Amino acid sequence: MTGSPPDQHHAQHAALRAEHGPDVRAWQLYDWLAARLGADRTQARWPGDPPLTGYGPIAATGSVVGAVGAGHTVAAGTPLVAGGQDAYLAFWAGGLDRPGRAMDPGGRTGGLAVAVPAGSPAADAYALPAAVPGVDIVGGPVAAHGLMLEWLRDLTGRTVPELLALAAKVPPGARGVLVLPYLEGERAPRWNRELRGEVLGLTSAAGPGELARAVLECTSYGLAHIAKGLTAQGVRLDTLVCAGSPARSPLWCSIKAAVLGVPVEVPAETDLAAYGAALAAGAGARWWPAPGAGRAGDWPRPAMTVIEPEPHPEYRDGLRRFLSLGDAAESWLSDLTNATTTPDPSEEPTCPTR
Incomplete structure (x- = not known):
């Protein structure tokens, strides 16, 4: 849709x-x-x-x-x-109330939302007001970041905790394995529903650990791809809040911190949409202001654990490959579509001569 x-x-x-x-x-x-x-x-x-x-x-x-x-x-x-959409409530709970704070809401999909000054050139049809007046939230959702790990779980017959443990034993770069997480096409920033997932760099030495590590890394590259477009529009990103089930993995959060190059805050309560619903209830009880009527810091936040970024050259190279291979996938898909819809004049039937 x-x-x-x-x-x-x-x-x-x-x-x-x-x-x-x-x-x-x-x-x-x-x-x-x-x-x-x-x-x-x-x-x-x-x-x-x-x-x-x-x-x-x-x-x-x-x-x-x-x-x-x-x-x-x-x-x-x-x-x-009265409540609200789950993403809005999660942004409220995560404290996206000043420019530079960002969030990946997690779940089966995921994405990147960043707080910017109201009226920012980055604001588009999907921008929404933050809980604090004068601040908007921009960015975009992805299609299948959390789903990628569920897919690998079902494919290998291993549980998600087992896959995360195996991924922790694999060094950054996943020994050359790279995944394009387009199981359901892709939303931001490619907005191409015809794209499909790809696994590249496989060798006979690659196993479930390499695949799991590549999934964690590729989803971080997907967030960096959105951030790259926002940065080009003047958006500053200085902190990422990780939420949802992916936030329960310290390894996954540390990879996001390293790839994006910013500290990651991990809430003690990872279901920030539910926490935001509790904030709405508190506003109804007049314990604090409703969204749109308060200032930054007016609402209680869950306790946060901060993970500092540890950049690695393998991630820099991995992001470059991710972007290049994604561009190539779109180009290949476009060429294939054109080839199947545009007849080749050299192959058109001719009228037989008498």
Whole structure:
């Protein structure tokens, strides 16, 4: 699916109306759940997000939208608070409240989000306001960083902890093995759904450890690829917050620090989307400001462990190869597409002569 997030919501609503009739009511999942518990019909929107047509009245993230009714496992009368998209909540929890702070939200996909001054030339249709006025968040999602390790787990029959332990025994550079993590195509910064994953540099000596190390490194190169484009637009990146299940691997976080050349902060609570939901609940209880109404440092953050970058020449060479091989994959794919859609004049049939 393409287009801005509101475009995607409206396209999904249109598809449901076409299938089930014009009376289909559109909900965001968290709004539907709140309504099931007793809230009024609303659409929770992060500050600055455009409204969604047909999704109900707007309720700002962190505002009270009702109370739990009778007959639920949650105590009756418990206030219900408007939430937000998981990425927005994670950025709030991770403290992307001043320019230069960045985050990889982790999960099966991942990506890079960086806080910039509002109005930065790097802001595009996917920029969103940070929790602090005057700060925007830019960057882009990737398609399959976390999924790459799950794919290798299923392929080898080893658990993720076993693969991480094997990867730790392999030196930087994965002994020449390099992976392009395009199992599901790629989103930022290539935006090419036709790309596919590749494993390069295999020899008979390569085993699961080399493959696992190459997966950890290639996902870090993918973040660096996004950062490279942002840097060209004047974006400064001085700290990366790692979240989600990948943040539970010190090795993976240290590789990201080394490749990007910045300190990595690892939260004690890696599920920052859930932590952000708790911040929204606290805003509803008036323990602290709602997003858009506070200043940097107004909200409690999880405790962070800092991993300092340890650059390595193998990573510098690996990033260069990653970018070059990714460009070559796109070029090859373009040539193949043109070859299959454009007939060769030398092979066109001719009319037989009498």
